[in-house]
Amino acid sequence: MTNVLIVASTLPKQPAVLIEALERFRSRGATVAVACFFDAAELEVDPALAELRGFVVPAAERDARFRAALGRAPANRKIWLHARRNPWVRRRYRQADLLVALDVRAVHTVWEMAQRNTRAGAHYGLVPAQKALDARRALPPTRRLERQVAATAGIGARGARRLAVQTAKTTLKKATGQTVMGNPAGAWLWTRAVSAPRIPDRYRSKLALRLHASAVRAGQPAVAARASAAAVRRIGSPKTRAQMLTKAAQAELALGRVPTGLHDAIRAQLELADSLLTKNPKQASFAVSNAWSLASNRVLHFDRLTSPMSADPGAFLAPFRASVAARKLSAPRGRVAPAATPPSGRPLRLLVTTLINHNFLQEILQRYESMPNVEVRFLDLYDDPVRRPLALSGSTVMEHLLTGETSYGAKIEEWLRPHLDWADTVFVDWCQATAALFTLHDPGTTRIIVRLHSFEAFNFWPHLVDYSRVDDMVFVSEHLRDLSTAVLPQLTGPDAPRLWVIDNAMDLQRYPRPKPAEARFNLGLVGVSSVAKDPRWAIEVVRKLRERDDRYTLTLIGSNFNNRTSLPAKKYGKQLAKDLAELEPIGAVRRYGQTDDVPAALSEVGVILSTSVRESFHCGLVEGAASGAVPVVRDWPFFADKPHGARTLFPADWVVATPEEAAERILAATATEEQWRQTGQSASDHVLKTWDWTVTQSGFDRLLLDD
Amino acid sequence: MNKRLVPLPRSRDHAGARPHVIYLAIGFPPAAKSCAYRMRETANQFCEQGWDVTVITICQEAWEREYGLDHTLSERVDPRVKVVELPLIREDLETDIRAFSEERSLDPPGWISALRKREQKVFPEPVFGGWRYELEKAVLRVHREHPADLLLTSCAPYVNLAATWKLWEEYQVPYAVDFRDGWSLDVIGGGEAFTRDSVSGRWESKVLDHATAVWCVNDPIADFYRQRYPQLADRVQVVRNGYDEDSLPAIAGRAADPSAGLTFGYLGSVNFTPAFLEAVLDGWRIARRDDPLLARSRFEVRGHIGAGAAREANRHMDLLKEAAADGVSFGGPVPKAELAATYGSWDALVLMLVGGRFVTSGKVYEFMATGLPVVSAHDVDHDASNVLAGHPLWTGAVGLDPHRLANSFAEAARMAVKATDADRAAARELARRFARPAVLAPAVRHLAELVRPAAAGASAPTATASTGDPRP
Secondary structure (H helix, E strand, O other), rough: OEEEEEEOOOOOHHHHHHHHHHHHHOOOOEEEEEEOOOOOOOOOOOOOOOEEEEOOHHEEEEEEHHHHHHHHHOHHHHHHHHHHOHHHHHHHHHHHOOOOOHHHHHHHHHHHHHHOOOEEEEEOHHHHHHHHHHOOOOOOOHHHHHHHHHHHHHHHHHHHHHHHHHHHHHHHHHHHHHHHOOHHOOOOOOHHHOOOOOOOOHHHHHHHHHHHHHHHOOOOHHHHHHHHHHHHHOOOOHHHHHHHHHHHHHHHHHOOOOOHHHHHHHHHHHHHHHHHHHOOOHHHHHHHHHHHHHHOOOEEEEEOOOOOHHHHHHHHHHHHHOHHHHHHHHHOOOOOOOOOOOOOOEEEEEEEEEEEOOOOOHHHHHHHHHOOEEEEEEEHHHHHHOOOOOOOOHHHHHHHHHHHHHHHHHHHHHHHHHHHHHHOOOEOOOOOHHHHHHHHOOEEEOEEEOOOOOOOHHOOHHHHHHHOOOEEEEEEHHHHHHHHHOOOHHHOOOOOOOEEEEOOOOOOOOOOOOOOOOHHHHHEEOOOOHHHOOOHHHHHHHHHHHHHOOOOEEEEEOOOOOOOHHHHHHHHHHHHHHHHHOOOOOOOEEEEOOOOHHHHHHHHHHHHHHHOOOOOOOOOHHHHHHHHOEEEEOOOOOOOOOOOOOOHHHHHHHHHHHHHHHHHHHHHHHOHHHHHHHHHHHHHHHHHHHHHHHHHHHHHHHHHHHH | OOOOOOOOHHHHHOOOOOEEEEOOOOOOOOOOOHHHHHHHHHHHHHHHHOEEEEEEOHHHHHHHHHHOOOOOOOOOOOOEEEEEEEOOHHHHOOOOOOHHHHHHHHOOHHHHHHHHHHHHHOOOOOOOHHHHHHHHHHHHHHHHHHOOEEEEEEEEOOOOOHHHHHHHHHHOOOOOEEEEEOOOOOOOOOOOOOOOOOHHHHHHHHHHHOEEEEEOOOHHHHHHHHOOOOHHHHEEEEOOOOHHHHHHOOOOOOOOOOOOOEEEEEEEEOOOOOHHHHHHHHHHHHHHHHHHHOOOOOOEEEEOOOOOOHHOOOOOHHHHHHHHHHOEEEEOOOOOOHHHHHOOOOOOEEEEEEEEOOOOOOHHHHHHOOOOEEEEEEEOOHHHHHHHHOOOOOEEEEOOHHHHHHHHHHHHHHHHHHHOHHHHHHHHHHHHHHHHHHHHHHHHHHHHHHHHOOOOOOOOOOHHHHHHOOOO
């Protein structure tokens, strides 16, 4: 009687092949067992052919030691760790004359079984196993003994080695941990060690990364930077250098910090890109892409209350401006013919396009769709499930721009050319992927208009747009235009597109509604989901007010704070949750939640706040003001020291610098019901005659319809 | 030490000695590979023309791991041919887990990927690159033991080029390259497989530059090389594959039995994609649905499927098993000695081929010479179409649309029922120019003439005209 044990790590892809093999084994008189690292019931096999059993240890039965062993083990070894705990599997592999790995992940388990059953053959694949069965002959006793001794010694030696490696790893981990790196002597010692000569680059960079991470966790970023710098000076390969610095920077970003070596990492990637540009543009594009990934990381710009991009765009982007490869991404490639004048004998063909977000397009689409002299088409690149991945990869666009012709470029041409051929004018909302793709190829005589809202200015996408193929750039406020032109010098040259500032299209007429008297003491904030909205600033304001008069409350309108974007966002979210836990039960703060009827929500609000650190316009505030609430606007810190910002966008008396100032303005404006209603009415009148769509649409008409 | 020692004299310097060719032919019988037939005939032709032949190939165990062995193939190797088997073996195809290191067992794909990197550092060819030094040593050793007048190297594997170059560098032994499908040409996709300035490109360019002759299996491949290396244009020759007479069934006295249904057959490696096979099987199913004769008929697939641990355990096998209800069966490889009988048991053939204008394959010649109706399942613009043009029992190339293939199956069934001995004889006669001796004898003679002009007797006809090529 021959015993065969087949080990399968996953449900076989060719069950019919397995069943045929089982039939062959049976025809040769073998007894077969199949050990499954999955639910054996999923595999339908006649019990007469083989006994099937699963051997996954259920989660509830995994003790701490087993969990730790699983945590340390390489992926395929985990299967063996499960197998050896199963008595049925142990019995079967000890009895087996032939051990068979059905798939690649089961190989190690069979290998381990073969070390413990030296009599059995061990094969990978069913046909080799069948051949082995046919050719099976007994091993000579001396050879068998030899194999047994070697296997037993091997098991002992590997166990000892694993233990030694584990001990060494633990020791090294402790020796380079945050306690040691937080200690000046330890930090000094390791900084010297990591820069010792003749250490291979790969070990040096690994050690440096470990030291860097430990020092950062110990709250010693300067030590981390010194250790990295010491290692980098000794690393010969530009690629290894760039990778090491990038990983160090990424580790800090993951901890929510602005990396001390951010610019060093960006510069190293860009130097690598420049050196590869001619001989290997594809690799060069990866390096530029890495540099942009670092520079556009949301921790730097979106999940903190400041951004190095808005503080000093020139300094922040200096490495990109010095890099040949990075400059090539936005180099003007021009167009063969200028945009044609609007047609006279037929309606203007207007293509309005975006990627996913069309929140700011409804009024625009409605207006021009109803005009007989305009034919409108709308294109959301995300609506094409097959091609949408093409619009989601910045690195692929970079690769195309650096390498020249690529199949990616051909696919974009094939996708967008029919739209370009149809349209007289393309209005691209959001200066991101859509803008880059519509200018990847010469748009012919089609006029290209791109609107930049806000977040794009902090992102890499505007740097992949060919502005020599853009006729008009539209901004929603002057301070965004100022920031964008500082970030993108291409927007200010003699061949730059025309620049427009046109207010967002908002139908404000639906907001004015009667407010109950008690609304006077209710502050409102529309949009609280991100750090940029800084809802804790509003909480600070309501705290200040309640110190004087506990009738004041705060209503937060919109979806809850999203703390999943990064560690800083999580930290901010925790603090906000703490505030809410304190203030909600006493009725000082209320979460209104997400609503489709914002005018109704605003009817209960007496004072509307804008507490953001940056905004391009803040529609929520303006809608609140339209409803008759008293507007109180924080002087958005990103733009507070710039020529344009909240102070130039809104009437000066709306804008405050601190929560204290905000509280003072609110107390004054809500001192009496009459005063409150009068101030609110005056704000409502102002926004309706300044920003209602009936007023601002003339800006769009000039942009789209004038010759 | 300076490796450029005083070269040993080549045998041509010994007046009257038999010339000696070292034939680098990895895939030589008994390897059950399609290239084995061409290699066997080439070696036999050299013997026939008075040469001593030393074939260098790899050990038989290596073929066991891949497509297996067919000892009947060796039976017709000229006994004067000396075969040197090197202990080289594809480690990636090892299936004995006891031979695995712990590292390999933990991550077999990672281990193979590291192996590939190591191999390509030695020579820019995955899988075989690591054999370079052993091949170089073997070639030098054979030459030192028995000085060679010519080295003929058959690719793939292309690592043979390194050994070829080594012998040239050390002893200036003239060499020819039987490139078959070529290296820098992607015969399936139709473009350039690598650029001239890549590592592979530099190897190819360097070795071909000094080659006495470069053989290719069809005109499109030869044209590619003539354009890529204009200086080689007159050395690039078309030496087509062919068929072996002993593989052919008897023509006379065959009679299909429509009442019992027909048997269609495919013989060869199942080296196409599952989607390809699926298209053919779909065509077969449609044909059976629409044609009562085919509904009674069978379709036998014979040959190799998969290698190593995946042997006969892949998606192709699943598809064939699923098609069992439609009269489809898989019968494994056929030994060379049983080819004639196997063809003799079939009424029509299904020629499944990948690629396009650059691919001819070897089986097309054999299929043609059987005298049986042939259903073509390959691209319309395929070199096999050029070879089959004029075949009276060929259904024509219709591409891989299942409905059109179904029509071809029906057409072949009609041909099989109606074909006469005369029709089959006409088909075989058309194939006659592709009999292996007819193809290879002039090519070998021409090569011998190039290397030993004095000893070769009458001048050989031009290679192209002498190799059965249908084009003028």
